[in-house]
Each structure stands twice: as structure tokens, then as C-alpha cells.
Amino acid sequence: MQSWVDGQPADAIALKSRGLAYGDGLFETILVKAGQPLLLELHLQRLAEGCRRLAITADPALVRSELCAYAGLMGEGVLKLILTRGDSQRGYAVDPLSSARRILQANPAASYPQANALEGIKLFPCTTRLAEQPLLAGLKHLNRLEQVLARAEWRDSEHAEGLMLDTSGRLIEGVYSNLFLVKDGALLTADLSRCGVAGVMRAALLEAAAREGIAVRIGDCVLQDLEQADEVFVCNSVYGIWPVRAFTSLNWSAGPLTRKLQRIARVLLDV
Template sequence: MLTWVDGRPAELLSVRDRGLAYGDGLFETIAVRSGEPRLLERHLTRLAGGCARLSIPLELEQVRAELLAFAAAIGEGVAKLILTRGDGLRGYAPPMPAQPRRILQAAPVPAYPAANTCEGVRLYPCSTRLAEQPLLAGLKHLNRLEQVMARAEWSDAACAEGLMRDTQGRVVEGVYSNLFLVSNGLLITPALTRCGVAGVMRAELLACAAEQDVPHEVRDVSFDELLAADEVLLCNSQYGIWPVRALAAHDWPVGPLTRKLQGFVGHLAGC
């Protein structure tokens, strides 16, 4: 597996890296097709916003150049970018000045079943709840233990994803996906002001909805509202859009708006 550290092929990493010690950093998981990183500008925009909120210095053009070169080197697959605050001494206080570290890792194209896109998927109702952390909400930071615990809840291959809610029971997202629902022609996605990850495909779907005059809202979603929805779908930069057909004993059809949105964005994930 090809790995670059600070722009050069490498296999070793300092044990003093704050990403390892404290999860002090961010990451982006980018689909690469024909040597090109998909949705690159949305990934870079999210990364820059996260660095600003965490006060991690970012040389954006350097990161862009490295991502383009790395994508060209791997051709087809996934490029995972990890940006940490760099090395530090013992203790939480961040080094001043920080010297961020850039890690790029290559992986093969994910082998998701075609049926997930065509026929839809079943969700597992995770009992793990997302803590409300407005300071970190929306960021793709390196602290992912809630998702690790949620994903460990099921091993049944019949469930392709899990549903995650916050501590008040509000619907938030999938374990590694964002969630939308359709009610009376209105496209709705949960607000991510308390917790959750603001995915790049979620942003793309919202932009497509605006361009195509599809009525849409970003707001809190209750579990009962989810169950009463006409359509439910998941999105992710690696697979595009999966219709959701079931959650426990509840079923949904694969609806017309879901199919329309798949047509708009499917190519962006290399589907």
C-alpha cells in the first residue's frame, strides 16, 4: 500500500505525533478514478474549515499539489489524507509553533455490492449515541471511537450500515454515511450543529437540490419523522447514494426522488 508522509514515500511515523496521542487532527477519504481525486474542492474546503476551527496551520496549495500527485500515482482507488498537528511533548498543550504532518495512504476501490445502489440497503439501529459536542460538530476529526463502538454492534451482512442518533434520540447520520429523507416531496437532512460529520457528498446533494429546484431543508429530525418518511437514502463520497429499504421491522420503497438524485451525483463517486 502506497504511503506518503510529508510528500515523500515513507512507512514510519514518529511516536510523538499528536494525532496518535490525542487524535489531534483531521482526515479526508477521497475517491480516485483515472488518476483524478473526486470532489477535491469540497474535500479541501472541509479540511480548511476544520483546520481553522482547530487552529492547525494549513498550507492548502501544498496539500492540493500532493493530493493531485498522489492520485496520479495510484490511478484507481482511495486516497486517505490525515493531517495532524505534528509532534509534541507530553501534555495537552499544543506545540507553538505547530509543524503539521501530512499522511497520505492508498487503498483499493471499495467492493460494495451493486445491489446496494440498485435495490437499497438495510440499516441496523445502533444503540451507541453520539454525544453533543457543538465545538466539534461537522468536523471530520480523528476522534472516531463512537463510530468504532457503533460498528462493533452488528456482524450481520444483511445490514450494510447503521443508524446513529444523538443522546436525545434525534436522527443524525449513518456510521459512515450521511442520511436524507423525503416527505411529501421535501428533501430533508439532519442538522449537524451538535454532532455528526458534514460529508462532502451531503454538501453536493444539497447543492444539486438547490440547482434543480428540489425543495429541501436542513433541520432536526426525530425518529418518528424518519419512520413516517416516504423515502430514505444514505450518501457517501465513495459509493454515491444508497436507497434505504428497511430499518428493523420498518420498510420503505425506493422512491423517485432517490433515483433522480442518484442520476445527478452517481458519477462523482465513480459509481
């Protein structure tokens, strides 16, 4: 299916795009089933927060309308929405007259081994560290070079995901997922106020935990927390939840809380 730029079929963007030049923009990766974008409200909430913090002006109603129309034509797959600050001349200064550009791309449905969800995955210990920048923390902005470098660290099929720490040595997230630990029936996930991406599935699971009366602590996580965890899992809005069975010399089983939240995620994603 052809991409859309500003609501029209297109296969190119302007060379003066600030998204291309500076990574000046945001994106969302959205699972589409039966023509419906799943977890749409959470995706749009995160996008709106990103626009607010980066001072990108975009029409929320127009973004929603185009996204839903495009998803309806897609039917099934993974939709990528890119929102840039638009086009400008050379230099970092923002042109107050530039308008946000909306890009929609269709991708085939993701294909992952069933064993990832059933048996769990092994995490790779990434040496690439996430820089601490509170102004950008939590946002899914277009500059993903840290993730690109981290993903290049392993090429084997033994590891399905990599674990990323920040420059202070705190556990933050996977390369393309959020990380949860389980200890004594409670959830622990990283504070993302310094760096990291506040994932949509992470938000959905935190909401589910509140409904189910599951204790949650959002705070600093270190390797000792990982060593002492009863269960470990990663999540995102395309595959749901993967239990973690191994990281270096550490091993876990997919425990009851992981399986319970996995069932909730399957309902949310209809998988």
C-alpha cells in the first residue's frame, strides 16, 4: 500500500524536511487489525504529549481522521505514523510559519516465533548506553541512533531483544520494548524521567495493574533488582508480552503474574 504524506498518496518527502535533517519529529508504530488501529487512544495521547513538549503544532482531529482512514484501507499490518515539524531552510532555528507534516506508512504484520511468547526470550547485554536528557525522556522522537547502535551489537538468533542501561548504570528498557520485573507479586519498572521511551503497552499494563490491584513501583532499577527478580518480561504494542528466560548467567521461568498480564495484553491486541 502506498504511503500518504499530508493525506495524499506519495512516495517521497522534501529534501528540506526537518525530520530528515535533524530527527525533528515524533512517530508511533501501531498494530492494525480488521482495519482498526489498536490502542489508538494511548498512541494519540503520547503523540499529543510529544507535540506539546517539542512545540510542534498539529491538528489532532486531522491526525486521527487520516490515521483511521489509512488503517481502514490497510486492513491488517503495522502502521507507522511520522509527524515532523515540516520543512525549513538550513540551520536549527525553527520557522514559525512551517507546518507539521504527516506521514503514514503501511508495513506487513510482524512475524515473531511463537516460542518468544510461550517459552520466553534471552536478552542481550547491550554496551550502548542511553544518554540522560529529561527534555526528551519518554518521547518517541525520531532520533533513534542509540537503538540503532544497540541493535547492531548482536546478529545471532539466540537473542530476541537487548537490555539497555543509562549512562549511570540504571536498567531502563529493551532496544524496542519496555522492561518489567516481578518481585513478591509486585511490578517494578524503570522511571523514564531521564531517558527511555514511555511505551504504549507499558501504559496499558500499568492501567491494568491498577484495575487488578497489583502493586507497582516505578523507580530506579539496577542490576541487583534484576538478579533478585522472580519474573522478568518485556512488552510493546505490536507483540504484547514476552517473558524473559535468560540474561547472561541469570535464568527465570514465566511466572503467574507474567502469564496473567500476557493474557490481558492478548485481549488488548487481539492476538
